[in-house]
Amino acid sequence: MRDRPLQLLDWYDVHARSMPWRVPPADRKAGRLPDPYGIWLSEVMLQQTTVAAVRDYWRKFTARWPTVSDLAAADDADVMAAWAGLGYYARARNLLKCARVVVADHGGVFPSDRDVLLTLPGIGPYTAAAVAAIAFDRPETVLDGNVERVMARIHDVHTPLPTAKPHLMALAAALTPQDRPGDYAQAVMDLGATICTPKSPACGICPWRDGCAGRIAGTAASLPRKTPKKAVPVRHGFVYVVRRSDGAWLVETRPDTGLLGGMLGFPGSDWSDDPRPAPPVGADWRRLDATARHTFTHFHLELTILWAVVGSDSMPEKGFFQRRGVFTPAALPTVMRKVHDLVAESLPFGG
DNA sequence: AAACCGTGGTT
DNA sequence: TAACCAAGGTT
Numbered sequence: 615m616r617d618r619p620l621q622l623l624d625w626y627d628v629h630a631r632s633m634p635w636r637v638p639p640a641d642r643k644a645g646r647l648p649d650p651y652g653i654w655l656s657e658v659m660l661q662q663t664t665v666a667a668v669r670d671y672w673r674k675f676t677a678r679w680p681t682v683s684d685l686a687a688a689d690d691a692d693v694m695a696a697w698a699g700l701g702y703y704a705r706a707r708n709l710l711k712c713a714r715v716v717v718a719d720h721g722g723v724f725p726s727d728r729d730v731l732l733t734l735p736g737i738g739p740y741t742a743a744a745v746a747a748i749a750f751d752r753p754e755t756v757l758d759g760n761v762e763r764v765m766a767r768i769h770d771v772h773t774p775l776p777t778a779k780p781h782l783m784a785l786a787a788a789l790t791p792q793d794r795p796g797d798y799a800q801a802v803m804d805l806g807a808t809i810c811t812p813k814s815p816a817c818g819i820c821p822w823r824d825g826c827a828g829r830i831a832g833t834a835a836s837l838p839r840k841t842p843k844k845a846v847p848v849r850h851g852f853v854y855v856v857r858r859s860d861g862a863w864l865v866e867t868r869p870d871t872g873l874l875g876g877m878l879g880f881p882g883s884d885w886s887d888d889p890r891p892a893p894p895v896g897a898d899w900r901r902l903d904a905t906a907r908h909t910f911t912h913f914h915l916e917l918t919i920l921w922a923v924v925g926s927d928s929m930p931e932k933g934f935f936q937r938r939g940v941f942t943p944a945a946l947p948t949v950m951r952k953v954h955d956l957v958a959e960s961l962p963f964g965g
Numbered sequence: 966a967a968a969c970c971g972t973g974g975t976t
Numbered sequence: 977t978a979a980c981c982a983a984g985g986t987t
């Protein structure tokens with residue numbers, strides 16, 4: 615069998631996926647490396663998130679904040695609004711923290727060392743290795759969901775995740791080449807994303823098919839094994855949508871920690887088995903004849919929507935009014951945007 | 966160390 | 977359609 619990394623790099627030279635932040639293999643071989651800021655931004659956005667979902671957000675962020683210094687100087691609310699809809703909002707809070715540390719402690723220059731990168735907010739083992747390898751061509755080993763799957767299959771590893779993770783890491787590290795480590799890292803992930811897919815891998819066209827123990831054993835499609843997850847419960851809650859007579863919307867900035875931390879939203883009850891309404895302002899409340907349903911990572915949510923129209927002298931106990939032109943549903947996390955859309959289509963208020 | 970933390974696409 | 981899944985990190 616020919617050298618596995620070289621086999622994969624030859625495949626990558628032909629089949630590399632094109633991405634806005636990526637430098638194609640031909641250019642990288644000529645010595646060109648990507649902007650570390652763009653790679654860091656892409657890697658944070660790509661955490662548990664598909665390439666398709668990230669593309670437009672990455673373009674929007676780099677157009678508005680072209681350098682890490684620009685991002686570090688941004689207003690928190692602008693960054694959170696720009697991140698709205700992408701999910702895992704702690705990433706956006708850590709993104710800002712990280713940018714500010716890079717400016718304050720590293721002169722606005724991204725560190726190239728994996729262990730230094732690991733000290734930065736929002737950068738864990740995967741992202742530190744990815745930035746070092748992809749942006750600086752350091753021989754670091756990335757272990758993401760793709761690499762775990764590929765390693766489990768070519769070595770026919772039956773130990774379930776996450777127990778198997780250290781073993782899979784050792785197997786992946788043993789393959790990482792000294793030459794073109796950045797392309798190699800991207801190549802394994804492209805292989806996992808396009809050939810060695812979770813459900814029905816395309817073993818027939820895989821550059822690693824010859825030495826793949828999982829394919830030979832007939833177990834590939836069932837690997838990696840994973841310990842079963844718990845069923846997600848259903849929780850309930852109330853949201854309060856207040857329109858002022860001039861069309862302004864009552865919103866609040868959610869606390870920095872916890873679910874949807876730091877994001878804009880409509881005030882509401884807690885989300886529990888037995889929530890109690892606690893309206894943010896005295897008003898003639900009416901119940902909307904529609905329920906907002908949304909699924910988070912660890913629970914389903916059913917929200918009862920209460921709405922009211924108040925006068926221009928209204929002084930809410932919670933939140934603040936955003937006028938027309940300032941308020942935009944695009945700045946809301948998806949569950950709140952669903953609430954907004956249900957209200958907007960039920961109450962023709964002129965947007 | 967297990968729980969928490971979003972969303973949209975695929976099966 | 978409900979479950980699964982995606983370039984994970986933090987506490």
